[in-house]
Amino acid sequence: MTESIAAVPVERPAAAHWLLQLRRAFNANATSWVGLVVFLVIVALALLAPLIAPYDPLDQDIISRLEGPSAAHWFGTDSYGRDTLSRLLWGARLSLVIGSVSILSAMLIGGTIGIVSGYVGGKFDLVVMQAMDVLLSFPSLIMGLMVVAMLGPSMGNLIIAIALTAIAPFARIARAPTIAVKERDYIEACRALGYSDLRIMAVHILPNIMAEILVMGSLWLATAIRTEASLSFIGLGVRPPVATWGGMIREGFENILDSAWLSIFPSLAILLVVFSLNMLGDGLRDAIDPKLRGGE
Template identity: 70%
Template sequence: MSATARPRNAAIAATIRAFNANKTSWFGLGVFILVVALAILAPWIAPNDPIEQDIFSKLQGPSSTYPLGTDYFGRCILSRLLYGARYSLLIGVVSTLAAMLIGSTIGILAGWHGGRFDVIVMQAMDVMLAFPALILGLIIVAVLGPTLTNIIVAIAFTSIPAFARIARAPTISVKEREYVEACRALGFSDARIMFLHILPNIFAEILVMSSLWLASAIRTEASLAFIGLGLKPPTPTWGGMIREGFENILDSYWLALAPGTAILVVVFALNLLGDGLRDAVDPKLKGEQ
């Protein structure tokens, strides 16, 4: 084994040990993987068509035919829940990835260049952070229209400032280290130093933020759908299902209970996973000085 491989393997082992120290993080990871698997396999495991209506079976309680009951139009709640997971996860993952890419780039550029550029960029990020994510997303979706693409754009836009700030702070610290000075002395371009030498050293912190912000993105999508700015019916979404069930909450509680529980479980699992990732990148927990 080479001399460079040994420190790398030791760092990986220390990271895994730190992640293992928080046992609940594995539970969060397992639950999230299970939800993703159920969403992917929805066409094969859903007991019924999620948009097929049976008016004679409307508002039925859980049964062998409809394990989680039916809604006002006689549609299978379980089937809609499984298919709704696809849209919720798709919107959450894509919007978080877009925000991570754009926001991290902005934060690295601001931290690297500093000076007036840093001040102007971060003040712009502060202005965006002054608006609650839901309100800002609501404005964007109301202007652009409630389509899948527009919802992803709206949620990603509200998440950019958080990633910019989380990427900027470590960039300012890392750019002063010796290996960065060596890269400058060798004549490497700014872009090469930022994205090949600085980014890998701050990516762990960005990854922790992305796991936590994914939960926020799923909540925001559900909130937009609940107030009528989600995907148009009959497309199943968790927020839309809660909105439909809210109208019959006293008589048919299962309509809102199922999607509400699904959102709770996914958000809780992502927060547990985020805690584990945070512990894994914490130098104190990895035994580093």
């Protein structure tokens, strides 16, 4: 895997610089590869759910309810006789969509706030960052609870709730390198060329800090999937009968003593996703250490 990546010709790098930077980071750190591969497999399974799921996730088969793992139902069936494997695959779609949409929005909004705040500086920066600190002071689950309790449980509201908890961290992660980059000579040179502030931020600062934001994104995607599962578990997620991992754990919880697999399989799925994303993000973060970036 590493070799095929290294074989890409370096003489004419057509890709954006932050992509190269990420690629170097991958090459430097094997755990990020493992994390990426595991995560991509999960994404592929989720995408292929309509094709590979053996049953309809909502089809009830009351005769064969609460069955253990078997050849017909690999991961067993739940109290309505629905196939756990099929529900797990379909649930992955929902978890990943909610997680990625909320984190992408948080990246966009938080990243913009951070860059603008760091670039403008002064009192504006102070006020904005204190507002972010207020947001940060809510633990993500509590924030999610508040928002969902106010707006009602639905997929859209879940996304809003999770995005709100992640905006402040992205603002912080974008602001710090912006402050460092805006003092560089090439930003002064941009001003001497008459470029507008908007252009300087979007074209000249953003690609410099993109790698940091993406690494943060992979770590926060794991958190988002966990938060989604937690909210579903306490009944504030997407409404049944739609399959979500958190909801499946909760449903399985009712029969935990005699049918433990109902909770165990979705829990393992969450564990696997969170673990793979953390491996990916941690590995990249180590590789994109600011100390290593100074020589460029």
